[in-house]
Amino acid sequence: MSGFLAFIGAHGIIAPDYLTPGKWQRCRTENHPRKKNGSIKLADDGQVGWCQDYAVHAEPLMWRAGRASALAAPLERGLIARRQAERRAALAAATLSARSRYAQCAPLRNEHPYLAGKGFGVAGCHGLRVDAAGALVVPMLCDGAILSLQRIAADGEKRFHPGATTRGACYVIERPGATLTAFAEGFATGLTIFHAVPACRVVVAFNAGNLPVVASARRPAGLAVVCADNDWETAARIGRNPGLEYARAAADLLGVGVAYPECAGSDWNDYLMAQLEARAAALRPGLRHGRAILQMQAGVFAEIKHKVMREARLVRPM
Known part of the structure; x- marks a missing residue:
């Protein structure tokens, strides 16, 4: 277990007070010490583990007991800063894309198949729109501004706008x-x-x-x-x-x-x-x-x- 703790520490993960093998655990990170912005998991047998700092790693990193190569090089602060900037830029672009998509949709004026299937007309649906494919588009707002959209097809399939945040919307x-x-x-x-x-x-x-x-x-x-x-x-x-x-x-x-x-x-x-x-x-x-x-x-x-x-x-x- 000490090898796994050294592995996650080398990747900027702050170890939790208690380690529970077999389950993913959210953890604080050196990059975000006040938030649980990372995850770790140690297999039940203690021979394999994974960790991920969401601000740095696109996918979980794997550790295997006894492999010297498991430990990472010291954290590259410049890389972390670049990754964070890339994520902020991507999020801003996705938000602008959601607003542009909403502007291209037609206002909901008549009955929609999804609403009819739920037993409703358009009462209570102020601001909803319909896209070119006929799907219902619900604006997801924060302080009056669109952060994302929820697209609801006639059959009830729901999708959020790709890449845009839903947190707080x-x-x-x-x-x-x-x-x-x-x-x-x-x-x-x-x-x-x-x-x-x-x-x-x-x-x-x-x-x-x-x-x-x-x-x-x-x-x-x-x-x-x-x-x-x-x-x-x-x-x-x-x-x-x-x-x-x-x-x-x-x-x-x-x-x-x-x-x-x-x-x-x-x-x-x-x-x-x-x-x-x-x-x-x-x-x-x-x-x-x-x-x-x-x-x-x-x-x-x-x-x-x-x-x-x-x-x-x-x-x-x-």
Whole structure:
């Protein structure tokens, strides 16, 4: 193990207090001593290991026990500075590219297949656009400026703009006079909460890991709640539920509660669609008309509102 620790030290990784073989561990680096900007992993048998400083290494570096060549030469500070400058330049170029792409898209004016499939029209979709291929384009903003885009195809496939950062970016479904701020992971989840809870604005963070970042940056006054995805299938596979884990981290920052669905899917739109399907199946065919569907939708929205409001709290003062 001492050889592996010497190896990671030679590559600018600051060893953690405890080493856990068989698992990747995030670590501080000499380049960024206040951030865990590196990763290490030592195999269970202690004979092979890997490390990566994300500011320097494009791929993980491998160490093997007993190989003298495993140790690196002293860190090249000039190389680190060049790599950092290259990354900043690439990020700036990707951000400008995202803004240019957004400008080339047409405003969303009518129903979109993705939205229709989720049970919605264009209400709550201010600023959304459609690209030349017909995909929905959602601007990802920070302080009013576009950092990246989320492109959503008609079949629901989602992609972020290549190379652009998503950290701290969000999309706000605003409502004048809102008395509650709800933080959500995905756009369809955000629209579901927006329609179900008449008094709320919704902040969409786009991915679970971004929820605590966005909640901290956009700390609201008054009532707030975090509307989580319930990744129970992921938890069954890996023993962790990222949706709930990051949502609780965001909620802890604000001092508010977490509302999450319990259904075959994972998010609040899955809950909405499953409830509508189940209720429609229980109706006689002759009663499956527009008014009945609207009444069922109103009933499900009322259930969602009750579950969300039950977890709403006043945001804890700083």
